[in-house]
Amino acid sequence: QKEVEQNSGPLSVPEGAIASLNCTYSDRVSQSFFWYRQYSGKSPELIMSIYSNGDKEDGRFTAQLNKASQYVSLLIRDSQPSDSATYLCAVIGNAGGTSYGKLTFGQGTILTVHP
Amino acid sequence: KAGVTQTPRYLIKTRGQQVTLSCSPISGHRSVSWYQQTPGQGLQFLFEYFSETQRNKGNFPGRFSGRQFSNSRSEMNVSTLELGDSALYLCASSLEGLAGIYNEQFFGPGTRLTVL
Numbered sequence: 001q002k003e004v005e006q007n008s009g010p011l012s013v014p015e016g017a018i019a020s021l022n023c024t025y026s027d028r029v030s031q032s033f034f035w036y037r038q039y040s041g042k043s044p045e046l047i048m049s050i051y052s053n054g055d056k057e058d059g060r061f062t063a064q065l066n067k068a069s070q071y072v073s074l075l076i077r078d079s080q081p082s083d084s085a086t087y088l089c090a091v092i093g094n095a096g097g098t099s100y101g102k103l104t105f106g107q108g109t110i111l112t113v114h115p
Numbered sequence: 116k117a118g119v120t121q122t123p124r125y126l127i128k129t130r131g132q133q134v135t136l137s138c139s140p141i142s143g144h145r146s147v148s149w150y151q152q153t154p155g156q157g158l159q160f161l162f163e164y165f166s167e168t169q170r171n172k173g174n175f176p177g178r179f180s181g182r183q184f185s186n187s188r189s190e191m192n193v194s195t196l197e198l199g200d201s202a203l204y205l206c207a208s209s210l211e212g213l214a215g216i217y218n219e220q221f222f223g224p225g226t227r228l229t230v231l
Contacts, residue, residue: 030214031214031215032214032215032218034219034220036222042224043203043205043222043223043224043225044158044205044222045222046219046220046221046222049216049219051215051216088158090158092213092214092218093214094213094214094215097170097171098171099171099213099214100146100163100165100170100171100212100213101146101147101148101160101163101164101165101170101171101209101212101220102148102160102163102171102173103148103150103158103160103207103220104160105157105158106157107157108157
């Protein structure tokens with residue numbers, strides 16, 4: 001079982017729709033959860049971080065965390081063509097030495113928003 | 116506040132050579148992590164440095180090494196390059212490299228290494 005798994009893509013949504021990206025993780029001691037956006041040929045850009053159960057909203061983005069189900073999601077409302085990118089779910093644990101500075105990434109979900 | 120910078124941005128090397136990549140973290144960030152990104156394996160953790168000490172290491176051969184200087188700048192070195200080392204090498208900085216609020220990692224633009 002992979003440590004961090006994301007829903008298989010690619011995901012294609014029309015402009016103005018809600019895009020839903022999902023992620024599950026296997027390590028129960030994971031403490032911090034992140035969503036990065038990566039445009040083709042660019043480096044990952046942090047768009048959301050979430051640390052406690054529930055929802056966190058930032059503009060058109062909402063991150064949801066359920067630690068009991070080991071599940072993280074990202075909703076993008078009013079999707080725009082400029083949102084077309086690969087979205088990476090990342091997790092960092094809290095297990096001392098083996099966690100220092102180590103983000104574990106999912107394989108990414110390619111999102112395409114078509115006009 | 117300036118972001119994470121990496122040099123060089125592109126490198127072409129031949130098998131057997133060695134290469135050194137540089138990373139300057141965001142001012143005030145003391146933790147620097149390095150990652151390798153390839154189409155097949157995705158983003159994989161190489162190692163992390165904090166206060167000039169390697170605190171964590173991923174599952175890579177000893178040909179991959181790094182160091183950190185007193186100003187938190189970091190370098191990574193790959194010796195005896197192999198074709199499979201062709202990848203995007205990314206560094207990321209954070210305040211302390213721990214889980215928790217205010218320890219988000221921010222990535223530099225990366226160094227694209229091609230091994231011929």
